[in-house]
Every structure is written in C-alpha cells, then in structure tokens.
Amino acid sequence: MSALADLFTLVMVAGGALLFLAGTLGLLRFPDTLSRLHALSKADNLGLGLIVLGLLPQVGSIAGGLKLVCVWLLAQLSAATASQLIAGALHRRKSGR
Amino acid sequence: MTLAALDSATLFGLCGAALAGIGLFVVIAHPGLLRRLVGFNILGAGIFMVFGAVARRGAAAGLPGDPVPQAMVITGIVVAFSASALAVALLRRLFDLTGRDSLEPPAAGKTPRAES
C-alpha cells in the first residue's frame, strides 16, 4: 500500500516536473507572445496540479492535504486572471489605443 | 548532517555578502534614484541574509535556527519597506516639482548629494 502510494507520488511529481519543462520550453520557443502565454498556463495549471495530486498521499493530516489543495486552487485563480491581464495589456499595446 | 547545515549557512552568508556588495554598487554608481532604491533593497536583503546565516548556525535545542536574529530580520524587513515607501514618495515629489529623477544636475558635473 505504502509502496503503491510512493509509486503514485513518483509518477505524478515526475509528470508535473516535465510539464514545467514543457511550459518553459514553450515560453522560449513558441513564435508569438500569445501562444507563449498559452504554454505558460499549462505549466501553471497542470504542472502544479499533478505535483499537488502526487503529494497528497504523502501528507499525514487532513488539514495538510486541504492546504495543498488550497495552494492549487489559488494558483488557478491567480493564473487565470494573470493571463487575462497580460493578454489585455498586450492587446491594448497592439491596437495602439 | 551538522556539517551540511554548516556549509549551507556559510554559503548563504557569503551570498549575503555578495548581494550587499552589488546593492551598494548600485546605490553609489547608478544615477537614477529609482534604481538606487532597488539597489538599497538588494543591499538590505544581503545584510539580512548574513543575519540569516548567523541564525542558521545558531540552530540548537531542536530549533532550525536561533530565533533572535530571525525576529530582528522580520522587524528589519518591515522597516526597510517603510523607508523605501518614504523614499518613493520623496522621489515622486521631486519629480513632480523639478521633472528630474536623479540628483545629478542636468549639465554640470557636481557630485550628487547622499540619499536621505
């Protein structure tokens, strides 16, 4: 049971870490700013999500698990509004008003 | 284990020294006052980090660090922020009144006065 949980953690954390790598590569390699923004939000949502999911079997208490989920939920809120704000700023800049 | 903790504390202490040096350089050498303010904050961060190394080395009695320097750093961070806010207000006022954001006179090569 514990070994299974550890394996789950291993796979999920590794997946999350790879998503961060993918997000960074996207940020560096994608052709224009908006698609870079798109790559960024993948890392934000999925990468952190997978890591939080993977760590859930490792925390001892329910409160600790809830806190982890809260980190992810806050990241969702932050990432969503932050990309909206950035895209908006970009749009205003482009349209020249 | 203790050796590793010791090494890491010394490492961050040296990092603090380097940051203090870089911050000081920006404060002295950069003409723009806003940038000097950023440098001032980096300088402070470096000094705080030296304190952090002291606190880390004082780890004892089951604590990860000596609480006294840590508490001093917390106080210091808030005070440094207040000082930065005051400096920003002064800078904005200076800029509104004179249109300048540096203490160097536009043409003449007088040495800038020290920041308050």
Place this chain on the structure above:
Amino acid sequence: MAEFLTGAAFFILAVTALGLFRVLRSELAVERMMAVQLLGTGAAAALVLLGAASTSPATTDVALLLMLLAAFSCAAFTLGQSEEPGDAPAPKGDES
C-alpha cells in the same frame, strides 16, 4: 523519497529560473512578467515539494502566500503598462 522530492524541486526551479534568465533579455516587458509568473508557480511547486520532503508543514504556508500574491504583482505590472499604451519604450541595450 525525500531525496527524490528535493531533486524534483531543484529540477523545477532550475528549469523556470533558466527560462527567466533567457527571457530577461527579451524585448517585450510583458514576456518578462510572464517568466516571473512561471518562476512564481515553480517556486510554489518547489516549496510544496520541499515541505513534503522535510516534513515541516509550515513550508506549505509560504507556497500559499506566494500563490496569493502572484496575481497581485502581475496586476501591478499591467497597471503600469496600461498607463502608456502606445509608445512603451523598448528596453535599450539588452540585445545579445
């Protein structure tokens, strides 16, 4: 396990920080802010991982705080941006 979690934290931080250093030379201020945003998420992920590795639950609180304020600094940045829409001066001398 702790070793693996610390390693993962290091990997994530390394990747996002290197991304930031590349982007810091970019011409668009917006992209620099995006990289900082990614670094913030990466730092939160690293903190969560380190907290699990070291079994000090309070480390997660730092991650919580970082995520709470991530959008805040981004909002501050875009406000400065929107005040001058047309001719945001491109950063000078940052080529190479």
Place this chain on the structure above:
Amino acid sequence: MNLLLDLALVAWLVVLALHVARTGDDRNAIVAFIAFGLLLGLAWTRLGAIDVALTEAAIGGGITGLLLLRAEAHLRRGRQADGAPRQGGGAKTIVAALASAVVALGLGLAVLAFPSPAPTLAQPALAAIDATGLGNPVTAVLLAYRALDTLLEKVVVLLALLGVWALTPDNLWGGAPELKEANPPQPLLYLARTLPPFGVLIAVYMVWVGADAPGGTFQAGSILAAMWLLVMLAGLSPAPETRSRLLRLLLVGGPALFFAIGFLGFAVAGGFLAYPKPLAKALIVGIEAALTVAIALALGLLVAGPSNKAPAR
C-alpha cells in the same frame, strides 16, 4: 542534493542582482527584483526561517513590487522619452565598484570568521517560552522578550507614514490618495472581488497560528495591506481621506494599546512591557490583533502615498 539546491539558489540570486545592476531599463530591473524577492523567500525557507520567508514573500514579493512599479509608471508618464540610458562617469563607477568589492569582501571574511561553536540564544528562548504561553519562539522574541524593538518599529512605520503625508501639497492636505486607474481592466475587477476573501482568511489564519507556528502579525498585516491595495486599485472602494478621525485612530490604536499594556506592566508585573504571567498569552494575542490592523493600514497607506485629491467639503 540539498547543497546543490542551495548553491543554485545562491547563484540565481547573485545573477538577478547583477542583472538589476546592469540593465538599462528601470522596469526591467524592477521585474528582476520581483523575481529576486521570490527566490529570496525560498532561500529563507532553506535557512530554516519560515517566519522570515513568510514576511519576505508578503512584502518583498508583493507590496514592494507594487510600490516600485507604480513609481516607475509615474516617472515614465512624466518623462518625454529622453535619449540614451544615462551612464555614470567611468572613474566614479570604478571607485564605486572598488568600494563595494571591499565591503563585500569584508562581509564575506566576517562570515567565514564566525566563531566555531556558534553563539545561540535558542536555549534561553525556549527555556522561558512556557511563561509566555506561546509555542513559536520567533513570536515570543518579537512580542515578549524583545517587545520594545517591536513597539519602536511600529512607531518607525508611523513616522514613515507621517513623512509621506508631509509631502502633500498644502491645498490637498487631508484629502485622499488616488490609486484608481482611469479604466481598470475587467480581470482586475474580478481579481479584486475574488481574491480579498481568500486573503483575509489567510491573514486571520496567519495571526491565529502565529502564536504556535510560523506566522504572525507582520505577515498578516502585509497580506491585508496587499488585499486592500488591490481593492483600491480596482476602484471598488476609494482610498480613505487622510483627515479621517477613524483612520487615524486605528493607525495609532495598535501602538497605543501596546504602550498602554507596557505601562500597565509597571503596575502589575514590575517593569515596562512585562506581562503578568497568567494573562501573558491573552495580552500578546490582543496586542497582535490590534497591531495587525494598524500595520495593514499603515503599509497600505505607505504604498498609496500622499493625498492627491482635495478633501471633500
């Protein structure tokens, strides 16, 4: 692996600081500084100082960034794209570099020359902690052993606020600082509506656990200040007029309560800022609550700056 992580953090911090030193654009420097603050928070957790990491994350990563970015936007708006980035004179730069190198070297040597059995106050701090009823030694230092420092620090924050307000032009004295943007973007409004409830919750949590676990009044105050600033930036609630009695009362209230309890110590516990033992924890938590409000208001108003609207008649 741990040492590798520490090494990498140190290297990135230094690289970011160097970037701040040599980039030509102020905003670029500030964005790098925000990233620097993020990594600094991480470095503090590596040093085992979670309390400091929380403070750094809240102040360095949050409101300092807003303060600097607003200042930069203000300067940029007023400046007619003046030409090349200014450079200091060559000789001056060299002298400055030499001086800073000497300081850095001296500090580094001091770090290397730390006495080997490191002096520590951890044991005395823990030995007396039962008397305070607290569980977090850092909070015990801040509010019991060295409460005088904390008290004076509150006074310093208030003095800084007075200094900022003193820069108000005469005809605007007593008015409100204007933070609202001309037309705040829609996502900002959304953020200002959804984030503050979480922020207030986390701030209350910080004060609450601060007695026994990392957290406390500074961290909570900075979070509250950030949330308040967000609401003011979005224009959901205007900044208060600086002549408002209630505002001034709340600002002074925290330190005043602290002083009052401090002087009460002469009567009941035999010294300034001495707490009677059975009441120690209740008094400390009470002081923390009042201080949190005062700090949040003071930090928020420090970022808001002097008033730039005439007071309503």
